[in-house]
Amino acid sequence: MEASSASSRGPLSRCFGWLTAGVRSLFQFLLIAWAGLAIYYSNLPWPSARLGLSIAFVAFAIWAFWISRRRRASLAGYAAFVAVVLWWIAIPPSHDRPWRPEVAVMPRAIIDGDRVRLTGVRDFKYRGRHDFDARWEEREVQISHLTGIDFYVSYWRKGPVGHTFLSFLFDNAPPLSVSIETRPEVGEGFDPLASMFKQFELIYVVGEERDLVGSRVIHRPEHVYLYRLNAAPEDARALFMVYLERINELADRAEFYHLLSNSCTINIIRYARALGQSRGFDIRHYLNGWIDGYLYDSGRLTTDFPFEEMRERSLIDDKVRAAIDAPDFPQRIREGLPTIGTPLPAMTGGAKP
Secondary structure, three states, rough: HHHHHHHHHHHHHHHHHHHHHHHHHHHHHHHOOOOOOHOOOOOOOOHHHHHHHHHHHHHHHHHHHHHOHHHOOOEEEEEEEHHHHHHHOOOOOOOOOEHHHHHHHEEEEEOOOOEEEEEEEEEEEEEEOEEOOOOOEEEEEHHHEEEEEEEEEEEEEOOOOEEEEEEEEEEOOOEEEEEEEEOOHHHHHHHOHHHHHHOOOOEOOOOOOHHHHHHHHHOOOOEEEEEOOOHHHHHHHHHHHHHHHHHHHHHHHEEEOOOOOOHHHHHHHHHHHHHOOOOOHHHHHOOOOHHHHHHHHHHOOOOOOOHHHHHHHHHHHHHHHOOOOOHHHHHHOOOOOOOOOOOOOOOOOOOOO
8 A cells, every 4th residue: 555655656756856847947947048138238338248158158157057057156057147137236227328310318297287288299390210300309298178089199110019109189289290219329229138238228209290190100110000999088087187297207217128028019008007097907908009909998998890890991101192291190190090989987086207
């Protein structure tokens, strides 16, 4: 009886041991990969030094975790990882870098009761993607005249990933667009992997639609969809105030962009959730190329049309090209778009983000 019991425990114990070893190896692999990338994308100014240190760390960690098999070697591998983490944490964001002209000026909001004066509003005159006249202006808007929000989704390539931004609508002034973006330096382009390792600061680009929308359609070129959100004016104003607060926070203190935690769609959803306008997790919050499907399913877009038809009607590329020099650009790009009926009731509530 005892022999039978011991025999039955043997295979189970071996399976458990293999499972434990596999989980430990996977955990160690993730540590090695993260630390190697963190070193490669660190703040050392010499690319060759970053590459060399990254390779040296990976080689040492592989030896310590999987070749040596000594407890002291394994502890040394973990200690080296902790050292990399502490180094990475100590890398600070900065406002003092050679920024690309498109993000050279941080906007700021001066709030005086119902009136808001925004500085650093972008209104560039483009001849090409890298050929433009830089114009930074001031805009004054009134919160009580804010009536709604429009939602943009822009694609540089068809798929589950895109860029999202908002336009705040006023009944006595043109729309004001705000786009949450990386703040690249001269010579830099967006890199999704690098964006998770403190390679880009964060900026809320405030600008005219002719600039933020027109440059994407005509000079990048990208495909841009414009959706009329089903939002109560009270919710739009509450979200606008959150944006103004974040704009000033970033003007006062730099932050790093992070693809998974501090990016365009993630921040929009976070602010909406804090105001009681969005609940629960949805993978489309991260795969933001599908965010329009999420908005449709949650009742934030008109359902008078099937989703695919509504989406096709919301593509504005041709309208943008035709209206780029028109004085009524915001009105013309909205002609014929699917619109909502009665806005949803206000849902404002919840904690500050």
